[in-house]
Amino acid sequence: MSEEARLREAICEHGRLLFGRGFSVGSAGNISVRLEDGVLITPTNSCLGRLDPARISKLDAAWRHVGGDRPSKEVFMHRAFLAARPEAGAVVHLHSTHATAIACLAAPGGTAPIPPLTPYFVMRIGRALPVLPYYRPGDPAMEPSIAEAARAARAVLLANHGPVVSGPSLDDAVWAAEELEEAARLALLLHDRGARTLTAAQVDELLHTFG
Numbered sequence: 521m522s523e524e525a526r527l528r529e530a531i532c533e534h535g536r537l538l539f540g541r542g543f544s545v546g547s548a549g550n551i552s553v554r555l556e557d558g559v560l561i562t563p564t565n566s567c568l569g570r571l572d573p574a575r576i577s578k579l580d581a582a583w584r585h586v587g588g589d590r591p592s593k594e595v596f597m598h599r600a601f602l603a604a605r606p607e608a609g610a611v612v613h614l615h616s617t618h619a620t621a622i623a624c625l626a627a628p629g630g631t632a633p634i635p636p637l638t639p640y641f642v643m644r645i646g647r648a649l650p651v652l653p654y655y656r657p658g659d660p661a662m663e664p665s666i667a668e669a670a671r672a673a674r675a676v677l678l679a680n681h682g683p684v685v686s687g688p689s690l691d692d693a694v695w696a697a698e699e700l701e702e703a704a705r706l707a708l709l710l711h712d713r714g715a716r717t718l719t720a721a722q723v724d725e726l727l728h729t730f731g
């Protein structure tokens with residue numbers, strides 16, 4: 521099986537698992553993966569739970585549609601991340617409930633809207649999680665704003681919309697999106713209970729040890 525065929529299957533499998541856990545509903549969410557000769561991205565208006573490997577959209581290195589169904593309208597958010605982060609191999613955008621709830625807060629809290637409660641949140645997302653202004657889904661105007669934030673952050677929250685998460689590989693990006701959703705859920709569960717967060721030294725140690 522070619523690397524592209526393997527990645528097509530992997531996108532469908534991850535989509536099925538994300539949908540099965542309720543991290544994506546209806547036709548929400550999209551996934552992209554960098555190839556040697558372009559990008560694979562989920563088709564617009566597709567259900568992540570029922571993707572067909574043969575119908576995943578293929579874009580060439582200039583982001584022109586060259587195969588499969590019509591690409592996600594969020595192609596600009598994926599391009600912003602993949603262009604700004606040369607080490608990123610994949611991008612996952614979800615409307616997962618708890619991360620989106622934090623993105624709907626009137627004052628989400630600067631570049632750290634979710635406190636460092638657990639090691640895996642820090643290891644997968646890092647220190648920064650900027651909350652960007654609201655853009656309508658598919659608005660190309662989001663691209664420069666996401667690109668600027670993505671140079672300093674592996675993930676962002678789009679106000680009133682949801683998370684966009686990158687990772688070195690498809691597995692990494694999906695796992696980071698899952699950690700982000702669970703961290704958001706913990707933050708909301710604990711917000712008025714005086715939770716103990718990891719200390720600055722513990723966060724430093726995690727990032728030093730795990731990158």
Ligand code: 13P
Pocket residue numbers: 547548549550562563564565566591592593594613615657658
């Ligand atoms: P697409 O169906 O075009 O991928 O858009 C879904 C979505 O999540 C919009 O933000």
